[in-house]
Amino acid sequence: MSNVIIIGSGAGGGAAAWRLTSKGLKVQILEAGPSFDPLTDYKQDNSDWETPFPVKEGSQGGYIVAPLQPLTEETQDIRSWSFMNGKYVPGAFRTSFGYHHVRGFGGSSLHFTGEAHRLNPKSMSLQSDYGVGADWPFKYEDLEYYWRIAEKISGVCGPSTEQRSPKNDRVLGTPHPISYASQALAAGARKLGLTVTENSLAVNSTPQDDRADCNYCGGCLRGCQRGDKGSIDVTYLRRAMQTGNLTVTSSTEVLKIITNANRITGVLAAVDGVLKVIEADLVILSAGSIFSPQILLNSESVHSPEGLCNDSDQVGKNLMETLLATSTALHPDKLGSHRGLPVDWISWDFNDPISIPNVIGGCRFSPSMAESDVVGPIAYATRIVDGWGKDHKRNMQEAFGRILSISGIGESLPNSKTFVDLASETNSHGLPLPRINSYIDEMATDRLRFMMTTCRNILAAAGCAAPIEEFSSIDAFSSTHIFGTCRMGNVTEECVVNSYGQSFRWPNLYIADASVFPSSGGGESPGLTVQALAIRSADHILRNKGVQ
Amino acid sequence: MHQQLFRNQKELSWRSGLSLDRRTALQLMLGIPALIFGASAGNATSGAAPLDPKAFAILGNFLDILLPKTEESPSASEINLASRIIDLSRNVPNYPSLLESGLNWISETSQLSFQSEFLTLHDEKKEAVVTAAFAQADQTLPRVFAKRLRDDAMAIFYSHPASWPALGFEGPIQPSGFLDFEKAPVS
Numbered sequence: 202m203s204n205v206i207i208i209g210s211g212a213g214g215g216a217a218a219w220r221l222t223s224k225g226l227k228v229q230i231l232e233a234g235p236s237f238d239p240l241t242d243y244k245q246d247n248s249d250w251e252t253p254f255p256v257k258e259g260s261q262g263g264y265i266v267a268p269l270q271p272l273t274e275e276t277q278d279i280r281s282w283s284f285m286n287g288k289y290v291p292g293a294f295r296t297s298f299g300y301h302h303v304r305g306f307g308g309s310s311l312h313f314t315g316e317a318h319r320l321n322p323k324s325m326s327l328q329s330d331y332g333v334g335a336d337w338p339f340k341y342e343d344l345e346y347y348w349r350i351a352e353k354i355s356g357v358c359g360p361s362t363e364q365r366s367p368k369n370d371r372v373l374g375t376p377h378p379i380s381y382a383s384q385a386l387a388a389g390a391r392k393l394g395l396t397v398t399e400n401s402l403a404v405n406s407t408p409q410d411d412r413a414d415c416n417y418c419g420g421c422l423r424g425c426q427r428g429d430k431g432s433i434d435v436t437y438l439r440r441a442m443q444t445g446n447l448t449v450t451s452s453t454e455v456l457k458i459i460t461n462a463n464r465i466t467g468v469l470a471a472v473d474g475v476l477k478v479i480e481a482d483l484v485i486l487s488a489g490s491i492f493s494p495q496i497l498l499n500s501e502s503v504h505s506p507e508g509l510c511n512d513s514d515q516v517g518k519n520l521m522e523t524l525l526a527t528s529t530a531l532h533p534d535k536l537g538s539h540r541g542l543p544v545d546w547i548s549w550d551f552n553d554p555i556s557i558p559n560v561i562g563g564c565r566f567s568p569s570m571a572e573s574d575v576v577g578p579i580a581y582a583t584r585i586v587d588g589w590g591k592d593h594k595r596n597m598q599e600a601f602g603r604i605l606s607i608s609g610i611g612e613s614l615p616n617s618k619t620f621v622d623l624a625s626e627t628n629s630h631g632l633p634l635p636r637i638n639s640y641i642d643e644m645a646t647d648r649l650r651f652m653m654t655t656c657r658n659i660l661a662a663a664g665c666a667a668p669i670e671e672f673s674s675i676d677a678f679s680s681t682h683i684f685g686t687c688r689m690g691n692v693t694e695e696c697v698v699n700s701y702g703q704s705f706r707w708p709n710l711y712i713a714d715a716s717v718f719p720s721s722g723g724g725e726s727p728g729l730t731v732q733a734l735a736i737r738s739a740d741h742i743l744r745n746k747g748v749q
Numbered sequence: 750m751h752q753q754l755f756r757n758q759k760e761l762s763w764r765s766g767l768s769l770d771r772r773t774a775l776q777l778m779l780g781i782p783a784l785i786f787g788a789s790a791g792n793a794t795s796g797a798a799p800l801d802p803k804a805f806a807i808l809g810n811f812l813d814i815l816l817p818k819t820e821e822s823p824s825a826s827e828i829n830l831a832s833r834i835i836d837l838s839r840n841v842p843n844y845p846s847l848l849e850s851g852l853n854w855i856s857e858t859s860q861l862s863f864q865s866e867f868l869t870l871h872d873e874k875k876e877a878v879v880t881a882a883f884a885q886a887d888q889t890l891p892r893v894f895a896k897r898l899r900d901d902a903m904a905i906f907y908s909h910p911a912s913w914p915a916l917g918f919e920g921p922i923q924p925s926g927f928l929d930f931e932k933a934p935v936s
Contacts, residue, residue: 245923249908380930416926426923537934539918540927578907578916583900589815589883590876594822594915597907601916602934 205742206231206468206481208455208496211308213713214487215433215441216351216732220739222446224748230447231470231479233454233488234260234304237311237434243424251577254312254423259452260304262492265624265636269295269678276646276675279526279653283670285587290676298679300491300637306451307434309489309681314421314543314572315402315430316726317357319348321365321552324563324612324722331554331561334614335519335719338690338700341367347733352401354440355431355732356410359401365549375406377415380541383568385532386605387546389663390566393655400547400567403431403729410436417541419571437732456630457500458484458509458710465710471630483709483742487735490520490683490716494621495635497687497697510687510704513694517621519685521613521721522639526652527569527672529606530665531585537602543571551655552723554612560647562612563723566655569608573672576604584670607659609652610724613684616642621686639678649675682727687716701741702734713738799835799845804852807867808834811855814872814879815899816906821915825906833905834898844897851894855882858891 205221207214210232218228235257237243244252271294272280281289290296303309322341327334349372351357358374376399379387387397404421405414415429428435441447450472457469459478467480486493494517498508508516532538544567550556552563570576575585578601585604586596618640623633641649653673660668672679689712690696693705702717704710713735715727722730743749800808809831818824825831838844858878859867867878882895906912913920917934929935 244921246921248910248921250921250923251908378931381933416923416928417930418922418926420922535917535934537927537930539922540930540934577920578912578918579904581916582903582907589879589899591817591819594816594819598821598915598917601918 205483207485207487209487210306212310212433212728212731213735215437216735217485217713217739218447219437219441220736222441222444224743228447230449231453231455232306232451236306236451239426243426245420245426251579262304263628263634264300264491265626265634266297267636267638270640272676279650279673279675281672281677285584295676298677301681307432310432311424312422315404316544317401317403317729318725320722320725320730322367323553324720327720333561337719344733347737350736351729351732355403355436356405357401357403358406360399365552377406377542377545379545382536382538383545385536386568386607386663389659390548392662393658395548395550397546397548400544405429419541419543419576421543455496456632460504462504465707485711485713487714489714490686491621491635493714493716494686498623499632510697515697517686519615519688520619520621521615521684523680523682524611524613524645524674526649526656527573527608528656528660528668529573529575529670530660530668532603532605532665535602538570538604539576557651560644562614562648564609564611564652565724566609569606573606575606605665607656609656611648611652612723613721615685616640649673684715684718684721687712688719689717702738711738807852807855810868812902814875815902823911828909828911830905847894850890854891
């Protein structure tokens with residue numbers, strides 16, 4: 202029997218596995234999805250390189266999105282649309298475009314852009330300072346040591362100084378240069394008085410960690426063939442495997458966590474479709490903010506009739522989603538905007554919780570040509586350049602490489618209508634699927650409007666023509682970064698786990714993923730913080746076991 | 750993050766009194782690129798069974814109007830695009846019948862307008878027929894046919910390396926990457 206079972210091999214599970222195995226503990230990871238081979242599964246060196254990140258058997262978990270709110274006339278100005286396709290949501294209700302995730306060895310880091318952000322310290326005390334959301338149960342300084350470890354292991358490159366940090370002593374790799382096209386966007390942002398800085402990215406700017414340097418193909422979201430992107434599979438998991446203390450069982454979906462009256466005793470899992478009970482001394486749940494609460498709620502028993510860790514009815518509550526506004530336009534000049542890293546600069550000017558007028562909760566701005574997937578010839582031909590015939594071919598020649606796109610990503614504050622519960626629909630094992638309930642409230646609407654307006658202003662200041670495509674969370678649930686649902690804190694009535702991610706009731710159960718976040722931050726990508734929290738939880742486990 | 754959004758959404762507006770049933774029209778307008786990438790590029794000429802030779806020829810002519818040969822870029826027929834469309838249609842419910850019905854409409858419109866077979870028309874008149882298909886009301890058969898075929902044709906054509914030099918695109922993006930990414934592109 203392994204000392205520790207970890208459910209999921211993404212940012213939390215991978216980082217915890219590395220920390221524990223490097224200190225000598227035996228760990229078994231149960232991964233619901235498959236492994237991906239960068240050279241055969243990713244398509245960047247093929248003619249069909251515009252293929253999205255591959256979907257393999259088991260790489261997508263099942264979920265339901267509950268009917269979403271009606272759309273109103275007051276939000277017409279920030280709806281999702283394109284000049285070629287009209288409104289992306291023509292109906293009367295907000296629509297789900299999906300929870301974008303990867304089940305597989307390395308989790309959703311396989312399709313991330315490499316962003317590696319610490320949180321703004323001011324976003325960690327929203328309840329105390331502004332009466333909204335929840336406070337983190339510790340301070341920025343308490344997590345700094347773990348962020349530093351995560352930055353080293355995942356190979357973060359970026360500026361050593363940063364306007365949001367209380368101390369400017371980060372030890373990172375050389376920042377990546379900003380692409381020619383992104384420079385044009387940056388010039389627009391600076392004209393508006395915004396500060397632009399190189400983004401912090403877990404992408405090698407020089408060869409390190411036995412991995413190549415980036416060659417700026419821009420294909421991070423389609424998976425990294427070169428291995429220069431510090432996804433969890435090539436960083437934490439590779440190191441953990443080298444210790445000899447880690448075993449990984451893929452295509453193994455954990456259905457329930459099993460307890461006796463006092464402790465977790467193991468898990469019930471479908472291993473290649475066959476049900477098995479796997480005993481455990483300690484379990485770390487790292488399935489993410491949608492599937493972690495599903496597993497807990499499906500683990501009801503005589504010892505926990507409302508679901509595991511749900512004594513206070515908090516499992517699934519406080520869901521926070523990705524709040525996004527994106528605007529895209531043509532620049533007058535050929536910029537070669539398909540080249541370079543997807544998110545090479547960032548502006549943190551509005552990241553503080555009270556930096557947006559009349560709104561609590563901040564945001565960030567950055568280029569998004571790759572994230573909007575307007576980099577390849579197919580995208581131009583089907584979304585940017587209308588028509589057909591010789592005129593179309595001529596217009597393609599004129600347009601290609603001129604697209605600029607910019608996004609704002611903002612704080613998502615919890616509300617009572619946004620949560621995860623269990624659906625009436627079931628998976629192949631007869632267990633309920635998770636159901637996502639999402640609601641955009643008035644303050645989120647105001648934040649989205651500020652982000653969209655600023656995006657348009659940056660494009661205009663960069664010299665672009667009027668936008669030709671925009672996307673906003675106002676009419677579309679479309680989330681990659683999802684937080685909350687198993688909040689950590691010190692008050693058992695309001696939280697699921699303590700400040701180390703440990704269950705209040707079940708001492709040998711930890712949660713290490715973004716579900717424990719008390720607040721989302723003002724647009725920061727969560728991967729680095731998930732890693733830091735997981736390493737912190739691992740150290741707590743090691744201390745309790747007397748391991749130095 | 751929202752990459753998949755743009756790949757999966759097509760206009761879904763609907764009007765009553767249409768010549769295609771709603772479910773069929775929606776199926777035909779959704780999920781195009783994923784299906785294209787799922788089709789076998791290696792079997793580009795693997796038979797055209799769903800269409801008779803004449804209909805297949807009309808399809809080829811239609812596609813050459815959408816994507817004609819230019820000095821810098823090949824025509825649709827030069828990359829066997831019609832066969833790729835046929836391959837694709839095998840994996841999409843209702844697509845073969847859409848092709849058959851749409852090509853019939855092209856044929857009939859050609860006869861009604863010009864008293865000639867579409868295949869024998871000069872390019873200007875072929876363009877007029879194609880323009881008429883696009884100009885029909887939303888969700889009518891000729892418009893759904895034309896738009897679906899247009900998007901599929903564009904996606905297949907611009908995934909072919911022969912289409913890239915005209916754009917100044919030196920793809921695919923690996924293994925070379927873009928080491929000149931800090932400089933203005935070479936025009």
